[in-house]
Amino acid sequence: MKSIVPILSVLLTIIAVWYAAAVWMNAPWVYDQAARAEQTVPRPWQVAQATMNQDRPVLPTPHQVISELLRSTFGLPVSSKKSLVYHAWVTISGTLLGFVMGTTLGVLLAVGIVYSRSMEMSVLPWAIASQMVPIIALAPMLAVVMHAVGATPLMTKAVISAYLSFFPVVVGMVKGLRSPEVMQLDLLQTYAAPGGAVFWKLRLPSSMPYFFASVKVGIAASLVGAIVAELNQQAGLGARLLQGSYYGQTTQIWAALFLSAILAAVLVMLAGRIERRVLARMGMAR
Amino acid sequence: MKDTLNPSPVIQARDLQLVFSTNDGPVQALKDVNLTINKGEFVSFIGPSGCGKTTFLRAIAALETPTGGSLTVNGMTPDEARRKRAYGYVFQAAGLYPWRTIAGNVRLPLEIMGFSKAEQNERVSRVLELVELSGFGKKFPWQLSGGMQQRASIARALAFDADILLMDEPFGALDEIVRDRLNEEVLKLWARTGKTIGFVTHSIPEAVYLSTKIVVMSPRPGRITDIIDSPLPRERPLDIRDSKEFIEVSHRVREGLRAGHSDV
Numbered sequence: 001m002k003s004i005v006p007i008l009s010v011l012l013t014i015i016a017v018w019y020a021a022a023v024w025m026n027a028p029w030v031y032d033q034a035a036r037a038e039q040t041v042p043r044p045w046q047v048a049q050a051t052m053n054q055d056r057p058v059l060p061t062p063h064q065v066i067s068e069l070l071r072s073t074f075g076l077p078v079s080s081k082k083s084l085v086y087h088a089w090v091t092i093s094g095t096l097l098g099f100v101m102g103t104t105l106g107v108l109l110a111v112g113i114v115y116s117r118s119m120e121m122s123v124l125p126w127a128i129a130s131q132m133v134p135i136i137a138l139a140p141m142l143a144v145v146m147h148a149v150g151a152t153p154l155m156t157k158a159v160i161s162a163y164l165s166f167f168p169v170v171v172g173m174v175k176g177l178r179s180p181e182v183m184q185l186d187l188l189q190t191y192a193a194p195g196g197a198v199f200w201k202l203r204l205p206s207s208m209p210y211f212f213a214s215v216k217v218g219i220a221a222s223l224v225g226a227i228v229a230e231l232n233q234q235a236g237l238g239a240r241l242l243q244g245s246y247y248g249q250t251t252q253i254w255a256a257l258f259l260s261a262i263l264a265a266v267l268v269m270l271a272g273r274i275e276r277r278v279l280a281r282m283g284m285a286r
Numbered sequence: 287m288k289d290t291l292n293p294s295p296v297i298q299a300r301d302l303q304l305v306f307s308t309n310d311g312p313v314q315a316l317k318d319v320n321l322t323i324n325k326g327e328f329v330s331f332i333g334p335s336g337c338g339k340t341t342f343l344r345a346i347a348a349l350e351t352p353t354g355g356s357l358t359v360n361g362m363t364p365d366e367a368r369r370k371r372a373y374g375y376v377f378q379a380a381g382l383y384p385w386r387t388i389a390g391n392v393r394l395p396l397e398i399m400g401f402s403k404a405e406q407n408e409r410v411s412r413v414l415e416l417v418e419l420s421g422f423g424k425k426f427p428w429q430l431s432g433g434m435q436q437r438a439s440i441a442r443a444l445a446f447d448a449d450i451l452l453m454d455e456p457f458g459a460l461d462e463i464v465r466d467r468l469n470e471e472v473l474k475l476w477a478r479t480g481k482t483i484g485f486v487t488h489s490i491p492e493a494v495y496l497s498t499k500i501v502v503m504s505p506r507p508g509r510i511t512d513i514i515d516s517p518l519p520r521e522r523p524l525d526i527r528d529s530k531e532f533i534e535v536s537h538r539v540r541e542g543l544r545a546g547h548s549d550v
Contacts, residue, residue, distance in 0.1 A: 183377050186349055186375075189368070190347055190368065190375040191371065191446075192368055192369045193398045201383075205385045283385050283426035283427075284384055
């Protein structure tokens with residue numbers, strides 16, 4: 001329980017800084033309004049009060065963001081186009097589909113790279129190069145291509161998610177599949193073990209800790225990919241972010257951002273929980 | 287061999303050469319090695335590091351390929367023998383898979399070799415009993431001491447009933463008290479199973495206590511400097527190490543090691 005003090009102090013500091021910044025950034029509008037109405041210059045405490053609940057603040061205050069988050073999550077029917085639950089579901093479905101595709105591709109590529117020298121030399125440079133391209137630049141072009149071949153928005157999103165999430169899985173799994181020691185490989189050779197046995201009984205189990213480390217990075221990357229893909233779509237947290245910025249709805253943007261962060265945290269935590277369970281069953285957690 | 291009237295050779299090396307090519311040029315790991323190991327013998331290889339004792343054991347196991355001469359195991363090439371699963375190999379470290387229980391580790395070779403489930407279970411409990419680890423089958427390796435882990439790895443090597451047991455400094459990392467106990471157990475095991483054992487060590491008392499034949503080796507190039515047929519009986523209580531014969535054999539091994547060093 002000792003850790004509660006530092007956790008709370010950091011949280012309180014962030015909130016304090018946020019409120020201070022909101023006052024500072026939203027104040028010009030208050031002065032502006034007063035000048036237009038040809039009123040006397042408001043006193044500082046009046047200005048501060050007037051920055052707390054503006055309709056279109058430059059920086060919405062924490063309580064505005066939280067209440068918008070709660071309102072659009074719980075206050076609206078799930079089927080409403082304004083419900084964050086609806087948008088979050090659209091994003092999550094794309095994220096998970098893309099994550100499964102990316103992880104599968106990543107594992108398959110890693111197996112190929114570990115077992116074939118020529119595949120290592122021909123595929124790995126492309127995998128690395130693929131991550132050099134900024135996804136924000138690539139996503140619209142991919143969307144056009146996917147649309148041309150008749151893919152649904154979900155599929156487009158999943159492809160972009162997969163594009164971001166396969167890479168950490170490739171890197172982690174290559175390392176993991178190569179992690180058995182020489183002695184462990186020699187042991188199987190003394191049994192004249194066929195290649196399949198070496199893979200299933202040694203390489204794959206050895207790679208599990210590496211796999212889960214990659215999965216945690218990959219699932220967060222998938223979420224980023226889905227949100228970026230939605231900047232070109234009608235629904236999802238990404239679309240919601242973009243609509244918010246079109247109409248100057250800063251509170252809506254921040255609420256969507258918060259929900260994205262919460263989603264990412266939940267997904268990574270879920271992956272961590274599965275990791276602990278699997279490794280415990282394998283006797284690798286102590 | 288004193289107790290076998292008709293010794294049958296299990297491992298035969300004739301003018302065996304093994305040269306490693308390294309970045310610093312070729313290294314002669316084994317030179318002109320001639321040795322016959324008969325069925326049921328307990329042969330120790332002793333020598334300083336770099337003398338090729340481990341390399342020779344690995345060549346028998348077809349984990350290294352000789353560059354000259356001939357080497358046969360059960361009358362076959364080492365590689366054929368390996369495919370026929372002629373030997374069990376115990377490495378310097380136990381090397382148990384951390385994600386398998388002790389029983390699961392012992393079962394590993396049996397799964398690979400396609401034994402039936404019932405036979406796997408029967409064999410696992412039999413060899414675990416042989417190394418006195420009954421009751422530890424469900425534990426994971428990290429829950430066991432180093433000595434127990436190494437016993438489990440011996441059980442794993444015994445599980446598929448190969449006639450030959452090759453052990454590469456299996457107790458090198460263990461303290462002397464544990465080592466003494468395991469040495470006694472290995473002798474009991476050898477008496478009960480009648481296997482042919484090749485045992486690499488750099489401990490003179492260990493070699494003399496265990497072996498019917500001691501092969502003294504020396505480095506640069508790796509070669510055999512002396513082969514000693516032990517006069518000790520097969521039945522060996524721990525205090526045999528205070529007997530005159532034991533001290534004499536130990537002395538001869540030490541002389542052999544010293545001779546190997548002085549003529550480099």
